[in-house]
Amino acid sequence: MSAPLVAILGTRYRDFAVEKQVLDPLGAQLVSGPGDGPGAILEVAAEADVVLAGSAPKFTAEVLSGLRCRGIVRYGVGTDSIDLDAAREQGVAVARVSDYGTEAVAFHAVTTATALVRRLPEADRAVRAGGWGFADLRPLHLPSSLVAGVVGFGRIGRQAAHYFSGLGFTVLAHDEYVDVAAADARVRSVGLDELLESCDVVSLHAPGTHDGTPLLDATRLARMRPGSVLVNTARGSLVDLDALVRGLREGRPARAALDVYPHEPVDVSGFVEVQDQLLLTPHMAWYTEESERDMREKAADEAARLLSGEPLRDPVVTVPTRVEDRTT
Numbered sequence: 001m002s003a004p005l006v007a008i009l010g011t012r013y014r015d016f017a018v019e020k021q022v023l024d025p026l027g028a029q030l031v032s033g034p035g036d037g038p039g040a041i042l043e044v045a046a047e048a049d050v051v052l053a054g055s056a057p058k059f060t061a062e063v064l065s066g067l068r069c070r071g072i073v074r075y076g077v078g079t080d081s082i083d084l085d086a087a088r089e090q091g092v093a094v095a096r097v098s099d100y101g102t103e104a105v106a107f108h109a110v111t112t113a114t115a116l117v118r119r120l121p122e123a124d125r126a127v128r129a130g131g132w133g134f135a136d137l138r139p140l141h142l143p144s145s146l147v148a149g150v151v152g153f154g155r156i157g158r159q160a161a162h163y164f165s166g167l168g169f170t171v172l173a174h175d176e177y178v179d180v181a182a183a184d185a186r187v188r189s190v191g192l193d194e195l196l197e198s199c200d201v202v203s204l205h206a207p208g209t210h211d212g213t214p215l216l217d218a219t220r221l222a223r224m225r226p227g228s229v230l231v232n233t234a235r236g237s238l239v240d241l242d243a244l245v246r247g248l249r250e251g252r253p254a255r256a257a258l259d260v261y262p263h264e265p266v267d268v269s270g271f272v273e274v275q276d277q278l279l280l281t282p283h284m285a286w287y288t289e290e291s292e293r294d295m296r297e298k299a300a301d302e303a304a305r306l307l308s309g310e311p312l313r314d315p316v317v318t319v320p321t322r323v324e325d326r327t328t
Contacts, residue, residue: 009035152206
């Protein structure tokens with residue numbers, strides 16, 4: 001019986017020491033490649049027992065038909081790069097890692113929010129341009145006088161609320177599926193429209209909508225308080241970017257911090273007229289050395305479960321366990 005084969009596609013890791021540590025006890029052989037097209041995926045992974053994949057490789061029905069793997073494990077949460085119906089039909093299990101980066105994403109959201117509340121990017125630009133003083137930065141306010149709204153009260157939203165509360169903000173939250181008061185007694189549950197109208201900071205931590213339409217369209221953005229700050233570290237599809245540009249011109253919101261976008265890498269040409277009101281980061285909120293290692297260990301553990309026939313921790317598509325082994 002030959003060693004099980006694990007293909008790693010579409011990552012930028014310097015090495016695969018983390019994955020090896022988890023998979024070596026199973027005697028797994030690792031192969032890797034960019035996976036930047038159907039041919040590149042099949043060249044590396046056609047004979048693999050399990051595929052570990054970043055977000056870039058696209059597993060269409062055609063690609064899946066050329067694989068013989070037991071399953072695909074996504075590094076991270078999103079599985080929109082995989083045709084899940086085709087995977088189900090072809091008996092390919094799909095797993096993901098959805099419980100990583102909680103602290104990192106919440107920290108990034110609150111950091112960018114407070115930077116904009118304090119107007120630090122504008123202050124930096126003014127000093128570099130030879131200016132001095134803060135007359136053009138007025139008014140600035142203490143956190144204890146401000147209200148932060150958290151949209152989506154899952155693990156990341158709760159952590160962000162905890163950080164906002166610790167800084168002195170009054171915190172409101174909206175989540176149709178979570179008992180907010182039971183999760184955090186310091187946070188008041190409100191409807192989405194009330195949150196938008198009441199908050200100086202709105203931080204998005206919700207999943208995408210079922211039909212892919214923006215949660216914050218022109219109508220909802222117009223409900224935001226004049227001078228407010230919007231932060232999105234959740235899903236690029238949550239915000240209508242054209243409507244956001246119009247809203248920024250009108251001061252609802254006055255500033256925004258974006259880490260995720262409907263299409264990535266983002267085309268910043270659409271932001272030119274409001275560029276000084278935006279703080280843009282390259283889908284990095286999840287990243288710290290610690291959260292990256294946690295994600296990789298959990299993804300490799302899912303691969304090990306597939307190889308061993310054990311139940312997946314975080315399944316998206318489940319199929320009957322394959323009992324056949326690779327043979328020489």
